[in-house]
Amino acid sequence: MDSKSCVRIMKEWDIVAARQMGREIAKNLGFGTVDQARITTAISELARNIYLYAEEGRIYFEAVESLELKGIRVTAEDTGPGIKDLSLVMEDGYSTSGGLGAGLPGVRRLMDEFDIESEVGKGTKIVTVKWVR
C-alpha cells in the first residue's frame, strides 16, 4: 500500500484530528485495542510536541509491509527550532515546558521502531513504526 495521509498541526485541536485519523488507520490495518491506544497516544505526544515547540508541522501516516509483517508508519516533521541535545530529550523526566518529560522516551517505548533526526534552526523529523502482531 502506498497511500499516505497527512494532518497539519497548527492548533491544539489538530492534535485530536491527527489522533483520530491515526486510530482509524490502525483499526483498518487490524491492530487490537491495546495497540490502537498505544499508537493513538504516541501520535498525541508527537503532535503535541509539534504544537508546543515547533508551532507548525505535519504528521504523516503510512501503511507499511515487510516480508511477513504489516504495520503503520507515523512520521512527525516540523520546521521548528530543532533539538540541541538528542540524548537529553530521550531521557525520562527531561522537559523544558514544565511537563512530565515522558513524551519522547514514552513514544519510543510505545512504538516498535523509533528514529529521530534534528538540526538546530532547521527542524525535527521523527519516524516511528508499529507492527501488527
Add this chain to the structure above:
Amino acid sequence: MGRDLKEVAIKNKEHIIKEWNKEISRLKDVNYTAEISAELFESNNEEFVNVILNSIRGDGTPQVIKDFSDRMIHLGWPLSYITDGLLVFRKVTLDTILHHIDQPEGEYISEVLKYVDSWVEPIIRQLVNEYSVSWEHVVSLQRIALQELSAPLIPVMDNITIMPLIGTIDTERAKFIMENLLEGVMRHNAEVVLIDITGVPVVDTMVAHHLFQATEAVRLLGAKCILVGIRPEIAQTIVNLGINFTDLPTKSTLKKGFLLALEITNKKILEVENKTQSIDKLLGLDKGSEKN
C-alpha cells in the same frame, strides 16, 4: 456603457429568467437533495432571480439580500445552491447580452465581462459572508454547550464527590476541570473526590500532567483524589509511557473507587434485613392502594 448593458439585461429579463430556471433545474437533479419539493424549489428560484435582478437595477438594498440570505440559512438551503445560482446567472446574462449587441469585438466583450462580474460579485460576497457568519455562530454556540457539560461535579454522599470526565481533554478544558474541582471541593466540603476517566479516549503525558496537578491542588485543600475508570488498554499505555502514578490512588472502576472512598470516610453500606415495605411505597407511588 454600464447603464446600457443593464438596460439590455433588464429588457431581456424574461429570457434570462427562463434560461436561468432551465439551467438551475438541471443542476437540481445532480446537486441538491430530493427533500426540497418542486414547488418550493420553483418559488425560491423566482425569488432568488428577482433578488439578483433588483440588486442589479439598483433598487435592491443590501437589506433585501440580507433578508433573503437569512431565510435561506434558516431553511437550511445549501450554500452551493447560492453560488451555483449566481454563476449560472452570470453565464446566462452574458450569453443574452452578447447575443443582443452588434459589435462583438474582443475588447468590448472583455468590458462586458467586467461589468457583469461587477454585478454578481457583491451579491456572492454578501451571501457567502452571511452564511459563514451563521456557521461561526453555530460553532461558538456548540463550544459553549460543550463547555457546560465538560466537567460536572456530583456530590453523592456527605464528603464524597464524583467528577466524571468524558471526551478529549485539551489545555482549556484542563483549566476548567481544575477550577471546578477545587471550587466543588470547597462548596460540598468533600473529603474524597473520585475522578472517573472512563470516557477519556487518550491519556497522554499532558492529560496525566493535568490530572497530577489537579489532585495535588485537591490534596492541598485537605481532600483526597481517587482516579477511577482506567481501562486495561489505558493502563498499558500509561506503563509504556513511563508515567508514575504511585502518588495517586487508582481503581479500575467507579464502584471499587466508591467502596474505597467509603472506607476512607469511615462509612459502610449495610443491607437491611426484613424488608417489609414495598418499593412502590418507598418511592411514594403506592397511593394508598394497600388494604391492610
